[in-house]
Amino acid sequence: MKKLTLLATALAMVTGSAFAADMPLKAVKAPPAPAFDPWDIAFGGAIMNDYIFRGVTQSNHKPSVAAYFEPRYNVTKDLQLYVGLSGESISFANRAAAEIDVYGGIRPTFGAFALDIGVWGYLYPGGNCADNVPGGGGSCPVSANTIFLANGNVMKKDVSFFEVYGKGTYTINDNWVIGLNEYYSPNFLNSGAWGDYASITAKYTAPSTIFGSSGVGMYVSGEFGRQWLGTSDSFYAVPAFPNGIKYADYNTWNIGVGFTYKVFTLDLRYSDTDLNKGNCNAFTSAFNGSGSNNVTAINPTGVGSNWCGAAGIAKLSFDLTAMTNLK
Template sequence: MNKTILSVAAVLAIGAGSASAADLPAKVYTKAPVLAPAFNPWDIAFGTSISSEYLFRGISQSNQKPSVSGYFEPRYNVTKDLQLYVGVSGSSISFANRAAMELDVYGGIRPTFGALAFDFGIWGYLYPGGQCIGGCPGADVIANGNFMKKDVSFYEGYGKVNWTVNDMFAVGLNEFYTPSFLNSGAWGNYTSITGKFTAPSSIFGSSDVGMYVSGEFGRQWLGTSDAFYGTTIASPTGGGPFPNGIKYKDYNTWNLGVGFTYKVFALDLRYTDTDLSKADCNAFTSDFTAGFSADYSSINPGGYGSKWCGSRFTAKLSADVTLQNNIK
């Protein structure tokens, strides 16, 4: 009797053990998960260009001759939608005061909200190596009588917004302000609107090749200069003299161009113009090449006219690289 009970108990125990083992989950062998690359907040952008002429808001800064430039811009991405940046850039110029170059230093913040990309910052324009022309004791003089300060460095505060409508269209609005444009004593305010069409990459059959059409319309408002740029001569057409400074002429500028891109390279072909007269252009730029042309205005009584503000076509070849996007 006892042996029978023990035998039954043993069978039940073995059965129970077999049932428990069957209920255990089978081992599943899977591939190791692919880890996303760690977020790197740092980036650097840099580039260089050569252009047939350096234009700034429609006005020649290189005496209608070719110019080279380059920039270096470290960036810190706080998040994917917030970037901090600083930068330095340089361009070859040709000013009446014989400044060696234009050296720019700048910094700001770029927040993004969906399709809207903002940019706020301060931009400093430095012109080292200049000398006083015409308006200082013992200074060199220019045959056309124009003069320029030794130091024409200045800074601007700016705000920009760009709306990416879709993969092809984008529009923008820009605003710049300085208390003393080119250290002239005259405040300056520049506002512009921009538009850009980017052709679909499918047209070229390669993502490395692209094309765009872009344009800008802007208006530059300007205040009254200090006495250094004043004139003690009355204009034959009326107005003046203005010994305490001249009220620079406000003007409009516009450009339209087409660009072709290949990887990091871009070729930009552009038409640019302003509505400044040769007389008011001469008074504003102190153009050392201006010749007598009987172009008079109230602030330009000498009759010299400048071609630095007229219509022209320019070509620019540039290369732009960002470490995270282009260096692998």
């Protein structure tokens, strides 16, 4: 009898377990997926001790401030359209004190490969005549579009221009990113000469634990590029080249280290080119070019400029997006 009781108990347990396993489970409702908001806005600003553009100072090796505003529309998570407006303080020979950039493009992403294709306009309002025109008192005796400098250099009043560009980056892993850039202008700095710039970039981002739990990040990055330039119009002609000068092509490079904390970045960088002082003077029309020993085929006056030489750059910037930082 005792054995029968134990057998019945065991059968009941097995049967109960099997029955429980066959019972339909009540489905748990998944939380709703977050709504996809295609619109976003990026904006930020910076202060730097020198504004360097492709190895050439735009601020006479003096401090510069910058700001930008960029609305974005995400068609999908892998396709973004954007337009932007930015500005930097500069110091040009034609007395222009600001660079205003208007740009727009498309950013498609294919896994680890990302593209950025667009058009960039560089505007330089405020270009004017020199204060030191001999006997001129700020007037332009030859052309209202001309600036004459005491060192013999000349510059157009309006040097605005545009470029089309294509950039690509490949993310190798969480630490390494490499890139290729290409920019082309049919009329670089409104000089009459075409311009083509190509570069390769690399960036190493250190593991997030390198500074413990402080929230500070670090990266090392560099770029090597080459600027090709065509022949100017006759405005920049010299006696040996009455129809215009063939600007010197040049290489430029930079390398630096950056530190990030929340929305802030401190970037410390070294920049240089292989342009000599004479060809740099012909290219930039520097208002503070001096000397007479820097004679080249396109710079017969011998005036030299240090605007294309080695420079150290310290830049503090902040960058935010509305969807990430302002929620």
